[in-house]
Amino acid sequence: xxxxxxxxxxxxxxxxxxxxxxxxxxxxxxxxxxxxxxxxxxxxxxxxxxxxxxxxxxxxxxxxxxxxxxxxxxxxxxxxxxxxxxxxxxxxxxxxxxxxxxxxxxxxxxxxxxxxxxxxxxxxxxxxxxxxxxxxxxxxxxxxxxxxxxxxxxxxxxxxxxxxxxxxxxxxxxxxxxxxxxxxxxxxxxxxxxxxxxxxxxxxxxxxxxxxxxxxxxxxxxxxxxxxxxxxxxxxxxxxxxxxxxxxxxxxxxxxxxxxxxxxxxxxxxxxxxxxxxxxxxxxxxxxxxxxxxxxxxxxxxxxxxxxxxxxxxxxxxxxxxxxxxxxxxxxxxxxxxxxxxxxxxxxxxxxxxxxxxxxxxxxxxxxxxxxxxxxxxxxxxxxxxxxxxxxxxxxxxxxxxxxxxxxxxxxxxxxxxxxxxxxxxxxxxxxxxxxxxxxxxxxxxxxxxxxxxxxxxxxxxxxxxxxxxxxxxxxxxxxxxxxxxxxxxxxxxxxxxxxxxxxxxxxxxxxxxxxxxxxxxxxxxxxxxxxxxxxxxxxxxxxxxxxxxxxxxxxxxxxxxxxxxxxxxxxxxxxxxxxxxxxxxxxxxxxxxxxxxxxxxxxxxxxxxxxxxxxxxxxxxxxxxxxxxxxxxxxxxxxxxxxxxxxxxxxxxxxxxxxxxxxxxx
RNA sequence: GCCGACUUGGCGCAAUUGGUAGCGCACCGCUCUUGUAAAGCGGGGGUUGUGGGUUCGAGUCCCAUAGUCGGCUCCA
Numbered sequence: 102x103x104x105x106x107x108x109x110x111x112x113x114x115x116x117x118x119x120x121x122x123x124x125x126x127x128x129x130x131x132x133x134x135x136x137x138x139x140x141x142x143x144x145x146x147x148x149x150x151x152x153x154x155x156x157x158x159x160x161x162x163x164x165x166x167x168x169x170x171x172x173x174x175x176x177x178x179x180x181x182x183x184x185x186x187x188x189x190x191x192x193x194x195x196x197x198x199x200x201x202x203x204x205x206x207x208x209x210x211x212x213x214x215x216x217x218x219x220x221x222x223x224x225x226x227x228x229x230x231x232x233x234x235x236x237x238x239x240x241x242x243x244x245x246x247x248x249x250x251x252x253x254x255x256x257x258x259x260x261x262x263x264x265x266x267x268x269x270x271x272x273x274x275x276x277x278x279x280x281x282x283x284x285x286x287x288x289x290x291x292x293x294x295x296x297x298x299x300x301x302x303x304x305x306x307x308x309x310x311x312x313x314x315x316x317x318x319x320x321x322x323x324x325x326x327x328x329x330x331x332x333x334x335x336x337x338x339x340x341x342x343x344x345x346x347x348x349x350x351x352x353x354x355x356x357x358x359x360x361x362x363x364x365x366x367x368x369x370x371x372x373x374x375x376x377x378x379x380x381x382x383x384x385x386x387x388x389x390x391x392x393x394x395x396x397x398x399x400x401x402x403x404x405x406x407x408x409x410x411x412x413x414x415x416x417x418x419x420x421x422x423x424x425x426x427x428x429x430x431x432x433x434x435x436x437x438x439x440x441x442x443x444x445x446x447x448x449x450x451x452x453x454x455x456x457x458x459x460x461x462x463x464x465x466x467x468x469x470x471x472x473x474x475x476x477x478x479x480x481x482x483x484x485x486x487x488x489x490x491x492x493x494x495x496x497x498x499x500x501x502x503x504x505x506x507x508x509x510x511x512x513x514x515x516x517x518x519x520x521x522x523x524x525x526x527x528x529x530x531x532x533x534x535x536x537x538x539x540x541x542x543x544x545x546x547x548x549x550x551x552x553x554x555x556x557x558x559x560x561x562x563x564x565x566x567x568x569x570x571x572x573x574x575x576x577x578x579x580x581x582x583x584x585x586x587x588x589x590x591x592x593x594x595x596x597x598x599x600x601x602x603x604x605x606x607x608x609x610x611x612x613x614x615x616x617x618x619x620x621x622x623x624x625x626x627x628x629x630x631x632x633x634x635x636x637x638x639x640x641x642x643x644x645x646x647x648x649x650x651x652x653x654x655x656x657x658x659x660x661x662x663x664x665x666x667x668x669x670x671x672x673x674x675x676x677x678x679x680x681x682x683x684x685x686x687x688x689x690x691x692x693x694x695x696x697x698x699x700x701x702x703x704x705x706x707x708x709x710x711x712x713x714x715x716x717x718x719x720x721x722x723x724x725x726x727x728x729x730x731x732x733x734x735x736x737x738x739x740x741x742x743x744x745x746x747x748x749x750x751x752x753x754x755x756x757x758x759x760x761x762x763x764x765x766x767x768x
Numbered sequence: 769g770c771c772g773a774c775u776u777g778g779c780g781c782a783a784u785u786g787g788u789a790g791c792g793c794a795c796c797g798c799u800c801u802u803g804u805a806a807a808g809c810g811g812g813g814g815u816u817g818u819g820g821g822u823u824c825g826a827g828u829c830c831c832a833u834a835g836u837c838g839g840c841u842c843c844a
Contacts, residue, residue, distance in 0.1 A: 207771070208772090210773085313773095313839075314838090314839085315840070316770070316839065318770080318771095318841065327770065327840075328771095329771080363779080371834070371835050375834085430843080488844090493770090493843095494835095495769065495771090495840080496843070501844085502844080508844070597844090646844040677802045678802045679801070680801095680802075681802085707807055708801085709807095710807080713804095714805085725804070737804085743804080
């Protein structure tokens, strides 16, 4: 038999027919290979002219394979303990994997421990994953006990319908992976799977852990049965697992809900209701600083400030379409003024009032309050408008998903011709302001309508042109643009600005939405220069998204260590002993004169205790004064990271603090 | 909304198989105060989320309800 010419990791080789990845790759860290671009098991037999690359376990593909194989081991463990469990899907995800099961009883934490033990046994036994090609009818017979797998087989080839199940059936040939016990040579477990897999369970090692269990709808639809999902994490080594768990711990420390309590920023009193926050004085200062600066910038950029009430009669939301399209997201109406006679007949028709879920209809009414000319446009109305949305109970989440929140909401009324220019300047304005608040890393998302979904109102042609305009402006910004099909608001497409925080998580911040529908529903007009009446276009624009949410994101971004301009207390004077109180009062008074939030700690606590207290409170500047400082008319800085700078002359200390606040830098 | 877990003084946590609520921090008072993350002593504070039930007896068991957390679905 003639030998085969192949390319392996860029090198031309000649190998014997029947050669597999095991012969090609000596390194244990190669867990699979890419053959002509397709991921394959190492056991795959190579063909002439194949272009082959080894897949390192540390690579993205390698990690996915590791995690996917670990998911298989989990499923095997579940069925070994509970043979009645039916298998759903088990794909790799960021940092780990999950597997869905249909079981009579949800998993308890004890169950998860037992499953981890069972998984360890499977892993140690060194089972081999072996791929076997089958076909629809044979697989349906073999998997007659696995109704969900059979459903997936039926969906094969239909990529959209398969969705998350792509790891099971993919779109190519149907395959089953058999797990062989190396001792007995017998198949101990099998699962419908596209693969590839690690050659051997032993390679999973001890870098995995089961994290939690939760219910999840089969194939992601509320209409389907809920399965029990077990989440796990898996890494090439125990050290990497440990590092991952530490990262989770770090993220937990930044959680704005936790910091909100620790730093006394806000709370969600049970008496008020789910998803409704109150801001405490310290949180209130931060929020006020955020709002004040935003107001200033809006003023400078040609916005008008408007105000509107929190409730309105139902007809406004009928006209706007909210009651038709958005009713589920609204609080139920307050029914007022109805009078009924003694026979139960209505004497006076009542009125329904609704809490507003959006501010746009009010701003539209302001637009309509007088005849408008092209000279008035672009008309930019800005409001910190508090809205109320009846979020489903299970989704409320601290400040980032609340039922009452304040949008820094603006509506721009522009002529058709000005849309592009205005959009461009809005986007620039938005990004500039976000940078001032300390966010640097952005990408854009273009949320569009999904064809055929009745959630979206208005004419297709209008949607199309609006979407095209947004896309043009977004592309020109030079930022990465990610499509988000089906993510638009009911009245129009949007660009959203996604910002990355300090630990790499992305948050949807600003949204810029183009709206041709509401102007039409409200019959908005202006007089053009030629005297004809024309319809303006609306741009909806929120910058923080919601102030509460932005507050939460900034809290996590900064881990509670706010830059001086936002810090609730900017400076604390700490005397080395009582004797220096008066001296420090003078220094602090000087700062207060310039509007600095500063105080002297004259409590009975000892000196080191005071340092500790204000470090825990994350005060940016601690000014310490003792004899040496007083004699030199100086103070000593201590910063939050523990560093210090002694004997700084009072005047330059004041300048330095003022400059740090003014320039919005982090210290 | 769905599934599961949880709810004990302001905060973080304890309370063996149901036997009558403890600790640390914080708070208040007193004493003591000189250099970079916790001085000492004393004191007050909880009808164990709420409403029912089982029991001689419930923080511990059951039901309902509110809230929180983790997911799913949905979203600023």
